[in-house]
Amino acid sequence: MSPNDSNENNLLDDSVTTSSLNSNNAAFWKRDWSNVQSSLSSLRRSLSSFPSPPLRIMRVSQLDSELLDSELFETFKEQLWLLFSPQIKQTFEPELLAILQFMYRLTVLESGATYGAQLQNLKYRNERQHWGGLQSISKDSSLTKFQKSAYIALTVGGPYIWIRINRLVTAQEWGESNEDDPRKIFWKVLQKAENIYKTISLLNFLIFLYDGKYCTLTDRILSMRFVYARRTMNRQVSFEFLNRQLVWHAFTEFLLFIMPLINLRKLKNLLKRKLLPESYFRSNTLDFLPTHICAICHENQSASNASMSSVVASSKIHNPYEANCGHKYCYFCIKTKLLQEGGTWQCLRCGTEVKEIKRFLEKLVDEEEEENDRTPKDKGKQVAR
Numbered sequence: 001m002s003p004n005d006s007n008e009n010n011l012l013d014d015s016v017t018t019s020s021l022n023s024n025n026a027a028f029w030k031r032d033w034s035n036v037q038s039s040l041s042s043l044r045r046s047l048s049s050f051p052s053p054p055l056r057i058m059r060v061s062q063l064d065s066e067l068l069d070s071e072l073f074e075t076f077k078e079q080l081w082l083l084f085s086p087q088i089k090q091t092f093e094p095e096l097l098a099i100l101q102f103m104y105r106l107t108v109l110e111s112g113a114t115y116g117a118q119l120q121n122l123k124y125r126n127e128r129q130h131w132g133g134l135q136s137i138s139k140d141s142s143l144t145k146f147q148k149s150a151y152i153a154l155t156v157g158g159p160y161i162w163i164r165i166n167r168l169v170t171a172q173e174w175g176e177s178n179e180d181d182p183r184k185i186f187w188k189v190l191q192k193a194e195n196i197y198k199t200i201s202l203l204n205f206l207i208f209l210y211d212g213k214y215c216t217l218t219d220r221i222l223s224m225r226f227v228y229a230r231r232t233m234n235r236q237v238s239f240e241f242l243n244r245q246l247v248w249h250a251f252t253e254f255l256l257f258i259m260p261l262i263n264l265r266k267l268k269n270l271l272k273r274k275l276l277p278e279s280y281f282r283s284n285t286l287d288f289l290p291t292h293i294c295a296i297c298h299e300n301q302s303a304s305n306a307s308m309s310s311v312v313a314s315s316k317i318h319n320p321y322e323a324n325c326g327h328k329y330c331y332f333c334i335k336t337k338l339l340q341e342g343g344t345w346q347c348l349r350c351g352t353e354v355k356e357i358k359r360f361l362e363k364l365v366d367e368e369e370e371e372n373d374r375t376p377k378d379k380g381k382q383v384a385r
Ligand SMILES: [Zn+2]
Pocket: 294, 295, 296, 297, 298, 317, 318, 329, 330, 333
C-alpha cells in the first residue's frame, strides 16, 4: 500500500466516526459531565485546603502606597485652595475635599488600584476568590463592581459624613448640654464611636504587620488585598546613588554631632596667635582708652556703631576684676570671655594671655587723677579672690 492510500483510508474512517458521533454526542458527554460534577466540585473544594505557599507582598510597599496616596492628595489639595477664597474654603471645605477625594479614588473603578499603589507596582484583587490554597495561584481575580463602588463610598463618604457631623456637633455645642438631653447622649455615642474606630484601626494595623494582608480597615471589610500588578519585575536600584546618599547622610550626622563640641572662637584665636606676627597684637590694642573704661564693653559698643561719646559713657567698668596683666574689666565681661574661649583670653589692652582674674577692691580712680596716671598696677589694693 502506498502512503497515499492509507491516508485516504484514515480520512474515511474519521468521517465515519464523526458522523456516528454527531448523532448522539450531546447525550453521550452530557451524561458523563453531570456524573463527574460532584467529584469535580469536591476536588475544587479540597484544592483550597491543600497547603500552598503563602503569598507574600512586601508590607513596606503597601504602606508606601498609602503614604504616596496621602501625599499626592495633599498636593492636589494645595492647588485646590489656591482657587478658592478663604471664606469659601472655610464654609465648604468638607464638600470640596469630598469631591477631590472622589476624583482621586475614581481610578480604582477603572484600574483597580490607586495612583500610589500603581507607583508601587500594586493592585487590588478580590481576596474572596483566593481563600485557602488558592491564594498564590497565578491569576488574580479582579474586583467586583460592588467592591469598587463600596470602596469609593467608604473612602469618600465616610470621612465626609464624619467631618460634617463633627462640625455640626461642635458648632452647636452639643457636648455642653444637659446630661439627659438626647443631643448630649448623641455626643457621647460619637465620642465612643471614634474611640472604637481608632482601636479597631490599631488592631487591624497590628494584624497587618503580622500577616501583611489588609493595610487599612476598608480593605479588610471589603476583602480587597494588594498584590503585585506585575509579579516578575527587576528592582532597578542605582546602588551608586544609594551609597552616595548614605555617605552624605553619615557625614552630616557626624558634623551635627561634632559641631557643638568644637569651640570655634578658641580655634580662631589659636590660629590667629600662631599665624599673625606679634606686632599685630601690639598695634591693635585698646590701651589708649582711659582706665575706668572696660575695653570689652567698649569693643562691643563700637561694634554696634554707637557714637563715640555714648560709647565712652556706657562703657564704665562695673564690678571691676583685674586680669593677671594688671588691666581691669567688668567681672561679667572678662568672665564671659574666659568661659567662651576656654580658660585663656588675650587682654585687649596689652595682648598678654589672661589666665586668671581677681577682684579689684578699690574705688575707681577719678577721671582727673586718671589722666595723669595710666598704670593701674600701682594704684589700688588687690585682694585675692
Ligand atoms: Zn565691660
